[in-house]
Amino acid sequence: MSFWIAQFLTGLASAASLFLVASGLSIIFGVTRVVNFAHGAFYMVGAYVAWSLTERLSGAFGWWGGVLLAAAAVAALGALAEILVLRRIYQAPELFQLLATFGLTLVAADLVVMLWGPDELVGRRAPGFTGSIALFDQMIPAWDLFLIALGPVALGLLWLLFNRTRFGVLVRAATQDREMAAALGVNEKWLFTGVFALGVFLAALAGALQLPRESVNHHMDLRIIVDAFVVVVIGGLGSITGAFVAALLVAQLNAFGILLFPKISLVIIFLVMAAVLAVRPWGLLGRPDVAQRPPAATSARPWRPLGGAGRLAMAALVLAAAALPFVSGDYLVIAATETLIFAILAVSLHVLLSVAGVASFGHAAFFGLGAYGVALAVKGLGLGMGAALALAPLVGLVGAGLFALAAARLSGVYLAMLTLAFAQILWSIAFQWVEVTGGDNGVLGLWPAGFAAQPAGFYWLTLGLAVLVIGVSRVIMFSPFGYGLRGARDEARRAASIGVSPGLMRWCAFAIAGTGAAVAGALFAFLKGSVFPDTLAIPVSVDSLVMVLLGGVQTTLGPLAGAVAYKALSIWLLSQTQWSKLALGLVILAVVLAFPRGLVGVVNQWRDRWLTQRRPGHGEPP
Amino acid sequence: MTAAMNAPPLLAATGLAKAWGGVRAVDDVSFSVAAGEIVALIGPNGAGKSTCFNLINGQLRPDAGRVLLSGRDITGAGPARAFRAGVGRTFQIAATFASMTVRENVQTALAAARGQIMRPWGAGRNIARDDAMRLLALAGMAGMTERPAAGLAYGDVKRLELAIALAGAPRLLLMDEPTAGMAPADRAALMRIAVAVARAQNIGVLFTEHDMDAVFAHADRILVLDRGRLIASGAPAEVRDSPAVRAAYLGDGVLFAATADDRRQ
Numbered sequence: 001m002s003f004w005i006a007q008f009l010t011g012l013a014s015a016a017s018l019f020l021v022a023s024g025l026s027i028i029f030g031v032t033r034v035v036n037f038a039h040g041a042f043y044m045v046g047a048y049v050a051w052s053l054t055e056r057l058s059g060a061f062g063w064w065g066g067v068l069l070a071a072a073a074v075a076a077l078g079a080l081a082e083i084l085v086l087r088r089i090y091q092a093p094e095l096f097q098l099l100a101t102f103g104l105t106l107v108a109a110d111l112v113v114m115l116w117g118p119d120e121l122v123g124r125r126a127p128g129f130t131g132s133i134a135l136f137d138q139m140i141p142a143w144d145l146f147l148i149a150l151g152p153v154a155l156g157l158l159w160l161l162f163n164r165t166r167f168g169v170l171v172r173a174a175t176q177d178r179e180m181a182a183a184l185g186v187n188e189k190w191l192f193t194g195v196f197a198l199g200v201f202l203a204a205l206a207g208a209l210q211l212p213r214e215s216v217n218h219h220m221d222l223r224i225i226v227d228a229f230v231v232v233v234i235g236g237l238g239s240i241t242g243a244f245v246a247a248l249l250v251a252q253l254n255a256f257g258i259l260l261f262p263k264i265s266l267v268i269i270f271l272v273m274a275a276v277l278a279v280r281p282w283g284l285l286g287r288p289d290v291a292q293r294p295p296a297a298t299s300a301r302p303w304r305p306l307g308g309a310g311r312l313a314m315a316a317l318v319l320a321a322a323a324l325p326f327v328s329g330d331y332l333v334i335a336a337t338e339t340l341i342f343a344i345l346a347v348s349l350h351v352l353l354s355v356a357g358v359a360s361f362g363h364a365a366f367f368g369l370g371a372y373g374v375a376l377a378v379k380g381l382g383l384g385m386g387a388a389l390a391l392a393p394l395v396g397l398v399g400a401g402l403f404a405l406a407a408a409r410l411s412g413v414y415l416a417m418l419t420l421a422f423a424q425i426l427w428s429i430a431f432q433w434v435e436v437t438g439g440d441n442g443v444l445g446l447w448p449a450g451f452a453a454q455p456a457g458f459y460w461l462t463l464g465l466a467v468l469v470i471g472v473s474r475v476i477m478f479s480p481f482g483y484g485l486r487g488a489r490d491e492a493r494r495a496a497s498i499g500v501s502p503g504l505m506r507w508c509a510f511a512i513a514g515t516g517a518a519v520a521g522a523l524f525a526f527l528k529g530s531v532f533p534d535t536l537a538i539p540v541s542v543d544s545l546v547m548v549l550l551g552g553v554q555t556t557l558g559p560l561a562g563a564v565a566y567k568a569l570s571i572w573l574l575s576q577t578q579w580s581k582l583a584l585g586l587v588i589l590a591v592v593l594a595f596p597r598g599l600v601g602v603v604n605q606w607r608d609r610w611l612t613q614r615r616p617g618h619g620e621p622p
Numbered sequence: 623m624t625a626a627m628n629a630p631p632l633l634a635a636t637g638l639a640k641a642w643g644g645v646r647a648v649d650d651v652s653f654s655v656a657a658g659e660i661v662a663l664i665g666p667n668g669a670g671k672s673t674c675f676n677l678i679n680g681q682l683r684p685d686a687g688r689v690l691l692s693g694r695d696i697t698g699a700g701p702a703r704a705f706r707a708g709v710g711r712t713f714q715i716a717a718t719f720a721s722m723t724v725r726e727n728v729q730t731a732l733a734a735a736r737g738q739i740m741r742p743w744g745a746g747r748n749i750a751r752d753d754a755m756r757l758l759a760l761a762g763m764a765g766m767t768e769r770p771a772a773g774l775a776y777g778d779v780k781r782l783e784l785a786i787a788l789a790g791a792p793r794l795l796l797m798d799e800p801t802a803g804m805a806p807a808d809r810a811a812l813m814r815i816a817v818a819v820a821r822a823q824n825i826g827v828l829f830t831e832h833d834m835d836a837v838f839a840h841a842d843r844i845l846v847l848d849r850g851r852l853i854a855s856g857a858p859a860e861v862r863d864s865p866a867v868r869a870a871y872l873g874d875g876v877l878f879a880a881t882a883d884d885r886r887q
């Protein structure tokens with residue numbers, strides 16, 4: 001019994017820091033509508049800076065002062081990031097800011113290793129809270145008791161801030177209605193900066209307060225960010241109290257999950273999140289309107305299929321790509337194969353994200369279904385490569401179709417998070433159902449057969465399938481059905497009133513995107529000769545999102561350009577420098593700042609300007 | 623109106639009710655619209671007019687009551703089904719597809735109307751081109767068919783909405799404040815177009831409007847809604863002279879004052 005109570009108290013202590021991180025994330029999203037992927041990075045940097053300060057400053061005052069100073073310093077860094085980066089791109093398409101915060105995350109990940117080294121750092125205990133206290137026959141760290149008390153206190157302070165100060169009232173107004181906030185005479189610029197700094201302060205403080213509990217390391221960022229997202233979504237976007245309740249829930253699930261449900265401990269919070277969203281599509285204490293966003297990827301520049309010249313250029317590009325194995329070695333051919341596979345993945349996400357306007361944070365789910373589909377077909381059913389490549393996309397189709405049915409009531413960030421939950425659940429099945437999937441050891445020996453056994457042969461096969469998938473996606477994009485998809489995205493009410501059911505359109509988009517992603521996953525399995533749970537993991541989802549955003553959400557060729565640029569660059573950087581994340585992050589930030597419409601978006605912009613200049617008197621491009 | 627008198631009317635709404643929390647937005651409202659008939663639904667802001675429209679085209683499911691279209695029950699069937707049954711509508715806050723050109727907007731509606739919207743091949747922008755051009759010409763937009771819809775002036779958006787609504791060859795057309803936000807000259811023109819098309823194609827029209835000149839100029843019949851309840855209905859002259867309406871609503875001249883205000887915009 002007493003052991004359970006101790007476990008419960010540990011959960012409560014974890015809830016406090018989770019709450020601080022999640023409430024910061026929630027506040028930032030509520031006001032700026034930025035999905036701040038870098039929030040975990042700020043948490044981690046907060047811990048590192050606090051470690052350094054508490055090592056240097058002496059005495060009790062030094063420790064506490066160091067922690068607070070660290071949070072304030074990181075908050076200043078956050079404000080700087082907001083002013084230098086985010087402020088310039090609030091007008092960019094939805095989720096584009098996510099790309100910027102992803103760039104910041106990459107930069108931070110390498111910088112902390114550069115500055116503090118790769119090893120874990122153990123910090124000083126908090127003066128006055130070094131011992132343990134006997135409670136119910138168990139020794140409870142005094143620091144945990146401090147954190148347990150801190151949670152409600154932080155909630156109370158935030159409540160006071162939002163209800164009793166002018167800043168807080170403005171923040172709440174801006175969360176609910178931007179126009180109204182503008183009418184109140186708010187200086188939006190500085191309000192956004194202030195809110196961002198506040199959110200980062202909370203994250204960094206949470207990181208600093210972890211010092212006495214755990215060692216500081218460079219994996220802290222990703223570990224906390226996923227939990228924080230789950231907390232925000234369960235609690236309801238923009239609701240601080242919701243974040244508090246959800247933090248308690250998630251922390252207890254983490255504390256007890258491993259004891260009660262060892263088989264599903266890794267995904268229990270995602271299962272709970274899915275269950276909560278099934279009952280309350282806007283989280284426990286969220287409100288529907290906060291989730292509403294203006295049309296996601298709507299471009300004011302009508303999409304056009306390629307004209308004669310464009311098609312010729314594409315054909316030339318394909319021919320040039322096909323010639324690659326004649327002029328280069330196996331290494332480059334294999335790298336190019338991987339790039340093409342990710343281009344297929346990006347194009348499939350583009351159908352969902354750009355054409356249908358549905359954001360997904362878990363596209364890895366369908367990629368992994370394709371990969372495991374191959375493993376199942378080859379190892380389970382004894383099929384050959386051809387049959388496996390034909391079967392795997394069906395696995396993606398069925399998975400996506402079932403998921404979209406289950407998720408029919410959700411939209412916006414909630415739906416995006418549910419796709420992440422789906423991917424994580426699949427990941428845990430792959431990881432823990434060892435008899436079938438081999439667990440962590442994966443499924444090995446999936447080698448391509450016949451002509452594709454050579455790198456060049458497999459490259460051509462991949463190129464052929466890439467042309468097929470990309471071609472089909474473009475035919476769909478410009479077909480009547482493509483117009484239906486975009487119509488439902490632009491204006492759901494209008495679409496419904498002309499007989500185009502937005503729900504059906506969304507379901508179809510998932511089915512198409514799932515099938516395409518599974519093709520990519522199937523090829524990936526044969527390229528690597530094996531399948532691991534990694535194919536279902538978050539980095540694959542993030543990469544696919546980054547590729548689409550980088551290329552330009554509002555364009556039709558963006559995912560292709562984005563995939564080639566991002567994948568080729570990351571493969572190349574990885575071979576060139578040990579600080580490849582830093583370099584990649586800086587490149588992403590540069591692209592974000594220089595081309596807020598993405599790589600292809602900026603080309604379109606130039607072309608429009610050029611066309612307009614050539615025909616003075618005709619304001620509109622054709 | 624020469625059809626058999628005992629055939630069911632085009633639209634029959636009976637006992638419609640919808641409440642938001644405690645607010646009864648629509649409260650036991652019954653009325654009908656015949657084919658080819660032009661009916662105005664008037665009432666002050668918040669009277670429940672838009673909610674009524676949403677109940678009829680299935681956007682909302684009523685708490686009570688039924689919606690019959692030519693005798694067929696379409697209550698709460700959803701907007702897509704209502705559309706297939708022959709209900710077209712425009713919105714109070716105009717809604718068009720911003721990522722498409724004006725023509726593509728209408729073509730999308732035409733593709734949907736003709737059951738081609740699920741076809742994942744062929745060029746969407748070649749679908750029913752001529753019909754789209756004809757509808758746009760009808761709505762007075764012949765000169766701007768290739769413009770991006772996102773860049774249209776609000777009055778043009780309203781006209782585009784009308785063209786989209788007509789693309790489904792509706793039997794019943796619902797227009798929620800079709801001319802709000804337009805320049806005065808354009809308003810009269812838009813109403814004239816809508817009414818002419820309706821008369822020519824025997825479409826029943828139910829519209830809301832704050833511009834009383836438009837109401838009295840075009841409506842065959844007027845329904846007056848006040849705080850969710852239907853307080854009067856009849857020919858324009860009847861409604862104007864009805865003591866009940868005057869007492870409850872027109873009496874203090876609010877309606878006509880509102881008209882004057884609208885025109886000043």
Ligand SMILES: Nc1ncnc2c1ncn2[C@@H]1O[C@H](COP(=O)(O)OP(=O)(O)O)[C@@H](O)[C@H]1O
Pocket residue numbers: 642645646647665666667668669670671672673674
């Ligand atoms: N989605 C909604 N949620 C809550 N109340 C609503 C909603 N839609 C309308 N209402 C309320 O219903 C009443 C009628 O609104 P509405 O039908 O828009 O009136 P009208 O179109 O005549 O101006 C108003 O009191 C309005 O506030």
Ligand SMILES: [Mg+2]
Pocket residue numbers: 671672673714798
């Ligand atoms: Mg209204």
